[in-house]
Amino acid sequence: MKRPALLVPVAAIALLSGCAMGGTGAPATVALDSDAAPAGEITVWSWDVAATALDRLGDEFEAEHPGTTVNVVDVGYDNAYDKLSVGLQAGSGLPDVVTIETDRAPGYINEFPTGLVDLTPVLGDDEADFDPFKWAAQSDADGALKIAPWDSGTVGLFYRTDYFDEAGVDPASIETWDDLVAAGEQIQAKTGRTLLSLDVATGGGFQMLLQQQGQGLFDEDGRITVNSPEAVEALTLLKTLNEKGLLKNVKGWDGRVTSAKDGDSAVTPEAVWWIGTLLGDAPELAGSYRVTELPAFDEGGARTSNSGGSGLAVPAQAKNPDLAAAFVAFALADADSQASMMVNEGLFPSYLPALQNEYFTEPQDYFGGQPVYQLFAEQTANIPPITFTTDNAEASDIVANAVVAAVLNGADPQQVLDDAAAQIATATDREIAE
Structure with a gap:
């Protein structure tokens, strides 16, 4: 929830033993009764701090609705998706509510079109009150909300005030990525520090930069867009940072945390949950950091993006879908409940x-x-x-290789992204957008 995890292609898990897409045990469509009085018992699957939050809210829900029981089970991150995929394929074995990360949502929604309950009857009137990116990413092609938005990975720019002060750089003067690159050169000259640390092997923030420009790896028609002008601009930025000596390439999550603790770089473009990482792993740096908006690619452009986040879904095989949906609404479509999860669990x-x-x-x-x-x-x-598809995980792996080729090996961004688009087309039978 607060920390990114490696994505496993849903199709690789779901299509077990040659079973047909969608699962042999796919249940019929479940229609919710939004007027049903909460009653009975439900089981909820989640993990780590998310399970802690739901367990706490479960107690509150029970107190407000006598005669109900909410059982929250921490199934562990490593087990969660294996269990979910197998259960959806078999049409049995799942609880009443499950946690699903936003990046994985389209895979499950498309692979199992009848596997998750349409939550629109319960939450549809609240659509305008949710993060629009999350709502779109967790709905199906017909606009049915299959996974309710929970936490958002809103991105900002964390920066070291001491490095900026020593270099004489005013953070308020940075409005675009070009401004930040220029500031990075000045900071490096004055302090000897790089501008930022990224794990290039896993994509180096490429998809975050792409989404900032309103682009994903695919467009709304499912066509491949990894070689769009926006994608080329994002990859060219990363290549430029490396060529100017402003990028430190680190390995994985631990490498990024260690780099922050060691003070290698002046800025970190990252989601809001990076606050919790700094508080937990680098308390000694208190007072050194501030946060500002992500630089825009063009003046007046978007100054944020998304990295991470999740939602709650009700499997169609749920024993008590009406109570499950009522609990989801209580936890996620209630200002006090959502604020309490920020205060208590950092979601x-x-x-x-x-x-x-x-x-x-x-x-x-x-x-x-x-x-x-x-x-x-x-x-x-x-x-x-942006649009996600069932092929996002496979496309992400191919794009990550393109990022390495351009950033670390000096290849032309347009060429490597054209090659990546062709590879994705071959692997997925999707068309490349014109």
Whole structure:
């Protein structure tokens, strides 16, 4: 939830033993009764801090609705998707509510079109109150909401005030990526520090930069867009940073955390959950960091993106789907519930009314008294929506290789992305967008 995880292609898990797509045990469509009085018992699957949050809210739900029981099971991240895929394929074995990350949502929605309940009858009136990117990514092609938005990975730019001060760079002067590159050269000359640290082998933030421009790996028609002008611009930026000596290539999650602790780089473009990482892993740097908007590619352009996040779904095989949907609405479409998960568990809301809670304007000591959550709250509604497909995981692997070729090996960004598009087309039988 607060930390990225490696994505396993859904199709590779779901298509077991040559079974047909969609599962042999796919249940019939389940219609929710939005007027049903909450009653009975449900089981909820999640993991780590997300399970902690749901367990706490389950107690509150039970108190408000006597005669109900919410059993939250921490199934562990490593097991969650194996169990979910097998259960959807078999048409049995799943609980009433499951947690699904946004990046994986389209895979499950498309592979198992009748496997998840349409939550629109319960949450449809609240659509305008949710992060629009999350709502779109977790709905099917007909607009049915299959996975309710939970937490958003709104992106900002974390920066070291001491490095900026030593180099004489005013953070307020940075409006575009070109501005940041120029600032990075000045910071490096004055402090000897690189501008940022990224794991190039896993894509180096390429998809975050692409989404900032309103582009994904595929367009709304499912055509391949990894070689679009926006993609070339994003990859050219990463290549330029490396050529100018402004990028430190690190390995994996641990490498990025260690790099931050060691103070290697001046900035970190990352999601709101990076706050929790700094608080937990680098308490000694309190007072050194501030946060500002992500630089735009062009003046007036979007100054945020998304990295991570998840939602809650009700499997069609749920024993008590009406109670399950009622609990999902209680947890995710309620400002107090969503705000409480930010305060207690650090889960940043996708439900926009929750962002009006006074907690988001409170000064944060670690950031020198800056109300950092307010910036992310203001930017969440501005996250550009993009299209995910069942082939996103496979395409991501191919694109990551293209990023390595351009950034570390000096290849031409347009050429490697054209090659990547051709590889994806061969692997998926999808068309390349003109």
